[in-house]
Amino acid sequence: MFKITFLIGLFIIVSSAPSEEWWRDTFIYQVYPRSFKDSNGDGIGDINGITSKLEHLADLNVSAFWISPFFKSPMSDFGYDISNFTDIDPIFGTLDDFSKLITKAKSLNLKVILDFVPNHSSDQHPWFQKSIKRIVPYDNYYVWRNATYVNSTRRPPNNWLSVTRGSAWTWNEVRQQYYLHQFSFFQPDLNFRSSALNKEMKNALSFWTKRGVDGFRIDAIIHAFEDDRFLDEPVKPNTGLPANHPDTLDHIYTRNQNETYQLLRSWRNHLDAMNGTKKIILTESYTTLDELNHSMRYYEYGADIAFNFMFVTSFNNSSAPTDFKKGIEKWLALMPKGNYSSNWVVDNHDNNRVSARFGKIRADQLTMVAAVLPGVGVVYYGDEIGMEDTWLSYNETVDPIGCNAGPENYHITSRDPARTPFQWDSSTSAGFSTNKTTWLRVNSNYHTLNLAAQKTTPYSHYSIFKKLVKLKMMPVIKMGTVEIISIIDMVFVIVRRVPGTHPIVLLINFTDRNVSFDAANHLNIPTNMSVYATSSQNSYTDGMSINTSSLVLIPAVSVILM
Structure with a gap:
């Protein structure tokens, strides 16, 4: 038992009053279509x-679901x-199938968000095939550059590296130029300096909006523009990484360019000019804690949710309580002034699941944090039941990033372990498909x-998740002050308060031993509180009365009191 006698680290911020937008203080659920549910027995999920x-989503009471590309x-x-x-x-179905999905979603009061992938297309897209042949206006739909030559040897235009490692340039024999791809070679970057291409992509937004979608999650938006001087990017010193690794460069010319924000503003204006209700825009803007100013600019140029990936x-x-405290404080402090909503991404299709990153015993922890903090929580299919990463051999791996890493390193880069089929029940293929394969x-x-x-289990990941969605809708979460506290870098605490009402308190023990302290005194909370939700039903039960003046937190537990 470790007994705490003093408190450190208090941060208070006042949450603004809620607005009428449907996404405020709700959970949004990501559906990865290949893995959600197979309707025709081919072993692949579909519309x-x-x-x-x-x-199921209506039962969870999430406000919306966004679907990865189909x-x-x-x-x-x-x-x-x-x-x-x-x-x-x-593979996924037809436009008629999609219309039926929209109709049913609306009948269940669920909003539908689509993935919009504007940075690149497939190299099999007719636009790219015409661009190779220099057919106007497609000749300018992609980013093409002449080669450089060193001692008569052809070289790429500059030192830019792709996200998937290696040069971001691939030579095309037909066109006799290099094309840019910030991802894999089969994903050539689109050129938004082309007015014709710009119009094509706005037409795509219109196409899906007219079919009833409620908004778009914009994929990889930070890569939409590159500096038009095509200068070499600075090399970071002493990274210890292979020379072809993208983190060896400081990406000052290929990410978050000023024109990218203007592009987002143009899409915001385009959607707002269409008849109907306002469409939500979510931007995938991966940034480090030191680069949060980039994420915040996406809010100012039209994003309703600029994805916050710090938990991922x-x-x-x-990570220690002070790490969480500093990161959350920084995000909340940097949020632009005005009617903007913060957000907390728990999981997604590009990273290991929570249970892999934090441990199975802490599988519900991040969802609990996202529920108590102000703003939107974004969860990934399977989070509601604590799904775990699946070990897959190299021969079973299909993710191109994993395959390209080779048998020795595939497990480091492959995204497949977090993409396996949803586990509906204990029947064939977990109820995902009638096909055994x-x-x-x-x-x-x-x-x-x-x-x-x-x-059918009173205490489960599922039961916790449902309670957290309900909690997110409570007035104290929507409008209360936020106090973020680290106790001796062992216990992480969030307290939400509204004057005249009782507070809601989240406590997380980051240690592997019991921790005891006088929470009533240190946190200024009532002496007697009840358990609302907990990650460990072995020591706590819902509704259980807790004496906070002599609170004992078991190892790795997360508990919400109210």
Whole structure:
């Protein structure tokens, strides 16, 4: 037992009054279509599968779901390499299927958000094939540059590196130029300095808006423009990384360019000019804690939610309460003035799941933090049941980033472990498909870790999640002050208060031992409080009375008192 006798680190911020926008202080749920539900037995999830499970999302009471790309694609990057921005790949269904999904979602009061992937297309897109042949206006739809030559040897135009490692330039023999790809070679970057290309992409936004979508999550927006001087990017000293690793460069010429923000403003204006309700824009703007000013600018230029990935990329099982405290304080302090909403991304399709990053015992921790903090919580399919990463051999790996890393390193870069099929029940393929073979192997723990089993269990990830969604809607979460506290860098605390009402308190023990302290005195909370939700039902039960003057937190527990 470790007994705490004093407190450090208090931060208070006043949350603004809620507005009428539907996304305020709600949870948004990400659907990865290949892995959500297979309706036709081919082992791959599809649109009709999503439609068949919308009651589950309505039951969770999330406000919206956003769907990763289902557009026509060669599937070299499983949908993020698009060959037609206004059609659906037959693997997933048809436009008629999508219309049925929209109709059912609206009947269940669920909003639908689509992935918009504007940075690049597939190299199989007709635009790119015409661009190779210099057919006007497609000749200018992509970023092409002449080669440089060193001792008569052809070299790329500059030292820019792709996100997937290696040069960001690939030579095309037909056009006799290099094309830019900030991702894989089969994903050539679009050129938004072309007015014709700009119009094409606005037409795509209009196409889906007219079909009833409620907004767009804009993929990889930080890469939309590059500096037009095409200068070499500065090399970071002493990174210890291979020379082809993108983190060896300071990306001052290829990310977050001023023109990118203007582009976002043009899309905001375009959507606002269309008839109907305001459409939400969410931007995927990966930034470090030292670069949060870039994320905040996306708010100012039209984003309703500029994704905050600190829980995903900045923190892990080694992070301390003060790390969380400093990061959250910084985000809240830097939020632009006005009617903007903060957000907290718990998981996504590009990173290991929470249970892998923080440990199975802490699988619910980040969702609990996101629920108590002001703003939107963004969760990934399976978070509501504590789904875990699935170990896959190199021969089972299909993610191109993992495959390219080779058998020795694939496990470091592959995103497949977090993309395996949703575990609905204990039947064939976890109820995801009638087919015993699925596009990625189902986690073998599905016999016990599945939605059906958790629905009949009083205390489960599922029951906790439902309580957290309900909590998010309470006035004290919408309008209360926020106090962020670190206790001896062992216990992390968030207190939400509204004058005249009782507070809500989240406490997380970051240690592997019991911690005891006088929470009533140090946190200025009532002596007697009740457990609202907890990550450990072995020591606490919902509604259990707690004497906060002699509070004992068991190892790694997260508990909400009210």
